[in-house]
Amino acid sequence: MVARSITILGATGSVGLSTLDVIRRHPARFSVYALTAGTRAEELAALCREFRPKIAVMSDFTAAQHLADLLSDLPDISVLSGEQGLCDVASAAQACTIVAAIVGAAGLAPTLAAVHAGKRVLLANKEALVMSGKLFMDAVSVSGAELLPIDSEHNAIFQCLPANKIRDPDGAGITRILLTASGGPFREHSAEDLHTVTPAQACAHPNWSMGQKISVDSATLMNKGLELIEACWLFNITPDRIEVHVHPESIIHSMVEYADGSVLAQLGSPDMRTPIANGLAWPERIDAGVAPLDLFTIGRFHFERPDLLRFPCLRLAAEAFEVGGTAPAVLNAANEVAVAEFLRGNLAFTDIPIIIERTLALTPVLPADSFDIIFAKNAEARQRAQEQIDLLTD
Ligand code: NAD
Ligand code: MG
Numbered sequence: 001m002v003a004r005s006i007t008i009l010g011a012t013g014s015v016g017l018s019t020l021d022v023i024r025r026h027p028a029r030f031s032v033y034a035l036t037a038g039t040r041a042e043e044l045a046a047l048c049r050e051f052r053p054k055i056a057v058m059s060d061f062t063a064a065q066h067l068a069d070l071l072s073d074l075p076d077i078s079v080l081s082g083e084q085g086l087c088d089v090a091s092a093a094q095a096c097t098i099v100a101a102i103v104g105a106a107g108l109a110p111t112l113a114a115v116h117a118g119k120r121v122l123l124a125n126k127e128a129l130v131m132s133g134k135l136f137m138d139a140v141s142v143s144g145a146e147l148l149p150i151d152s153e154h155n156a157i158f159q160c161l162p163a164n165k166i167r168d169p170d171g172a173g174i175t176r177i178l179l180t181a182s183g184g185p186f187r188e189h190s191a192e193d194l195h196t197v198t199p200a201q202a203c204a205h206p207n208w209s210m211g212q213k214i215s216v217d218s219a220t221l222m223n224k225g226l227e228l229i230e231a232c233w234l235f236n237i238t239p240d241r242i243e244v245h246v247h248p249e250s251i252i253h254s255m256v257e258y259a260d261g262s263v264l265a266q267l268g269s270p271d272m273r274t275p276i277a278n279g280l281a282w283p284e285r286i287d288a289g290v291a292p293l294d295l296f297t298i299g300r301f302h303f304e305r306p307d308l309l310r311f312p313c314l315r316l317a318a319e320a321f322e323v324g325g326t327a328p329a330v331l332n333a334a335n336e337v338a339v340a341e342f343l344r345g346n347l348a349f350t351d352i353p354i355i356i357e358r359t360l361a362l363t364p365v366l367p368a369d370s371f372d373i374i375f376a377k378n379a380e381a382r383q384r385a386q387e388q389i390d391l392l393t394d
Helices: 016-024 041-051 060-070 082-092 103-118 126-144 154-159 199-203 210-220 222-235 273-281 312-323 327-343 351-361 373-393
Strands: 004-009 032-039 055-058 077-081 097-102 120-123 146-149 174-179 242-246 252-258 262-266
Touching: 004 016, 004 103, 004 242, 016 032, 016 041, 016 273, 032 041, 041 060, 041 252, 055 126, 060 077, 077 082, 077 126, 082 103, 082 262, 097 103, 097 242, 103 120, 103 126, 103 146, 103 312, 103 373, 120 126, 120 273, 126 222, 126 273, 126 373, 146 154, 146 222, 146 273, 154 174, 154 262, 154 273, 174 222, 199 210, 199 312, 199 327, 210 222, 210 312, 210 351, 222 242, 222 312, 222 327, 252 373, 262 273, 312 327, 312 351, 327 351, 327 373, 351 373
Parallel strands: 004 032, 004 097, 032 055, 055 077, 097 120, 120 146, 174 242
Antiparallel strands: 174 252, 252 262
16 A cells, blocks of 8 residues: 655644544554644654654745754754745645644635646635635635535535535435534623633533634634535535534534435534544545544533524624625624734634624625735735724733
8 A cells, every 4th residue: 555645734733642542543544745834843753753744834935944954863853944945845746635723814825736636635624715715716726626524513514415426415305504613611601601711611511622812713603604605615505505504412413304305314422533534545435543432421512503593603794604705704703813813812702703703793804806905905914903903902
């Protein structure tokens, strides 16, 4: 067996480490071509010592210098830096599979480089697709890249669809996609209690262990809003055919309903190694180190409708998708800035949707005709969101 060589964009993060754990279990099947990280040089150095990539990239220049020092006894590992370094390892001829696991808009350029190079792209970085939507999917079809979703819900939907009709809902006889959501740590909080929740509480997700940004997104339901948009683009389906079901057990990762009344679901423990292993080995199945599901212990499944009054971010995302053009990129940018300020303790949890709504209202929508427009709107919206935060918190 020739090992598949992998680049992991965001190797030190939650998805990156889960990916490396699957790879660790299959040394003959996978080899690591490149590992990348933002600023945490020590953590990337430790991963380089274990996995011996050809290239390591830090997006931060000072951190790259530090990494080069830390790896000075391993001259076979080249150290690169900056966005160009990320794009180089995402598109390199030596890498077959790119795991797109950088958080936020910073992942768009390198993920796109992988798409343009026609790679197998395992997409965790939903923000990249939310920002650029049709442009991203058009780039996938032009290059022939193999886009495999590893966001757990989208991987579940992918598994429940006929392989030759992933982007043909009518041809496949699909009536609806049932997109499940855990409801996050504040599912049962009153509107008043939400004002005072802390970053630590928001990051303590009941079922999943994830990076800080997506944990807060899960708590506001923005994550489900981003995932609604992600599903529309991935599966070429309109939002009126997607229904969010809050399912607090997080065992059913999503479902597809067909015209004959069948509903296919994918179940599993809430562990990202399952969708990651599915993408890495697809169409084969490999051990992911995940404990078997014990339905007797779980006992019951529950479902409820999302509460858009307490959690307006889901509504804001759906509206931005309806508006179209650059609106989803603005939504995403404002959310990133607001979440970062919430995590720093500078913004109340309930101010996150307020900042997003104001930023959307203040940022004129343009047709999303080019990636340059998307990048420009992303920068503009970040600035406006920061201004709105300064006004609100003065
Ligand atoms: P994380 O914060 O744990 O890790 C982020 C990674 O990106 C780190 O390696 C970090 O060094 C790198 N990074 C951060 N900023 C960067 C920058 N400016 N330039 C280059 N690299 C940078 O995040 P995560 O939870 O692993 O999530 C990663 C992506 O996967 C997000 O888009 C998230 O929505 C998506 N996702 C995560 C999960 C999960 O279980 N964690 C599930 C589904 C989807
Ligand atoms: Mg998800």
